[in-house]
Amino acid sequence: MTLNAPKTLLILFFASASLARGQDPPSEETIAFYEQNCMSCHTIGGGRLTGPDLKGVSERQTREWLVGFILDPKKVIDSGDTYAAEILRESRGALMTKVPGIDRTLAEKLLSFIDAESAKETSRYAGLQVSDRPLTDADIARGRRLFLGKDRFEGGAPACVACHTVNGLGGLGGGRLGPDLTSAYARLEGRNALAAWLSAPPSAVMQPVYRKHPVESEEILALVAFLKNTAESGSSDAPPATLSFLLAGFGGAIALLLVFDFLWRKRYRAVRRPLASGRLALDRQS
Numbered sequence: 001m002t003l004n005a006p007k008t009l010l011i012l013f014f015a016s017a018s019l020a021r022g023q024d025p026p027s028e029e030t031i032a033f034y035e036q037n038c039m040s041c042h043t044i045g046g047g048r049l050t051g052p053d054l055k056g057v058s059e060r061q062t063r064e065w066l067v068g069f070i071l072d073p074k075k076v077i078d079s080g081d082t083y084a085a086e087i088l089r090e091s092r093g094a095l096m097t098k099v100p101g102i103d104r105t106l107a108e109k110l111l112s113f114i115d116a117e118s119a120k121e122t123s124r125y126a127g128l129q130v131s132d133r134p135l136t137d138a139d140i141a142r143g144r145r146l147f148l149g150k151d152r153f154e155g156g157a158p159a160c161v162a163c164h165t166v167n168g169l170g171g172l173g174g175g176r177l178g179p180d181l182t183s184a185y186a187r188l189e190g191r192n193a194l195a196a197w198l199s200a201p202p203s204a205v206m207q208p209v210y211r212k213h214p215v216e217s218e219e220i221l222a223l224v225a226f227l228k229n230t231a232e233s234g235s236s237d238a239p240p241a242t243l244s245f246l247l248a249g250f251g252g253a254i255a256l257l258l259v260f261d262f263l264w265r266k267r268y269r270a271v272r273r274p275l276a277s278g279r280l281a282l283d284r285q286s
């Protein structure tokens, strides 16, 4: 077998790159997992969001502790660990969620990835690509139109109103699958944290939808402006008329599909579980 020259060069390049760091470069899967499951709450070198800045975290705790924490944050906190109590307090009581689908090997890989990013002067994960320019009235108006589905998202994401409402929406109201977002701006602790949240929503319902249809940074900024404005004006309105909105038009049809898909999945699981445990009970009897 012969290797052609470009291939050999490529192999040499990767071999030397990983030698330089003393480990394999993080795989695409590890990076994708980080982006989808960790980035919404953490930066690497860009300051705290919901969770602490992870830059240099391996200098603060042992690898073993960090792996244990990533695998089951609540367990470590409940064990009375003083360091865990400290970072929980610094996060004002916000609890890191146990990330589904994670195991020890993946946690190790994520930590190696975080170490590699920490070693860089500026990590790509230092902060959002969302600009910190002042928010304008035009942003608020655009955010409102995006929220309501009057403007379409570039990436084809569904309108927020399919699942959420806020005060001041007027007659039609919004969906009820997600929480009322009137005070989301304050609850998620302001502009940067909310923008980070929206750029990779850690919500089990939103993530699968918005991963496929990411909201671009100017759109996020507009939504943040809209939600900030909503939180500040705090007007209270008539209760939302969910179904009449859902049935109103094309956006509603997509929303209904999403809602039914979601409900159906839940239902499917709800049926499966009793069946499986019934089976177990029978096994034990025989």
Ligand code: HEC
Pocket (backbone or CB within 6 Å): 034, 037, 038, 039, 040, 041, 042, 050, 051, 052, 053, 054, 057, 060, 061, 066, 069, 070, 073, 087, 088, 089, 091, 093, 094, 095, 096, 097, 099, 102, 110, 202
């Ligand atoms: C919902 C927000 C959220 C998500 C998502 C999240 N974390 Fe966290 N993380 C936190 C918070 C908050 C803390 C601080 C401890 C606490 O309050 O639970 C934390 C703490 C940590 C720590 C310890 C930090 C320190 O300073 O010692 C590590 C390491 C960590 N997270 C890694 C991860 C990784 C890796 C992922 C993705 C698999 C992830 N986190 C996903 C919120 C989150």
Ligand code: HEC
Pocket (backbone or CB within 6 Å): 147, 157, 158, 159, 160, 161, 162, 163, 164, 177, 178, 179, 181, 184, 187, 188, 197, 198, 202, 203, 204, 205, 206, 209, 215, 223, 258, 259
């Ligand atoms: C398919 C339904 C759906 C759509 C569409 C949707 N969300 Fe959500 N959202 C949810 C659900 C459900 C939750 C609650 C968290 C969970 O259970 O996953 C949530 C939670 C949130 C939260 C966190 C609220 C809090 O207080 O913690 C914010 C912020 C949010 N959504 C903003 C948006 C924005 C902005 C849009 C439009 C770009 C949007 N959502 C579109 C279903 C949706």
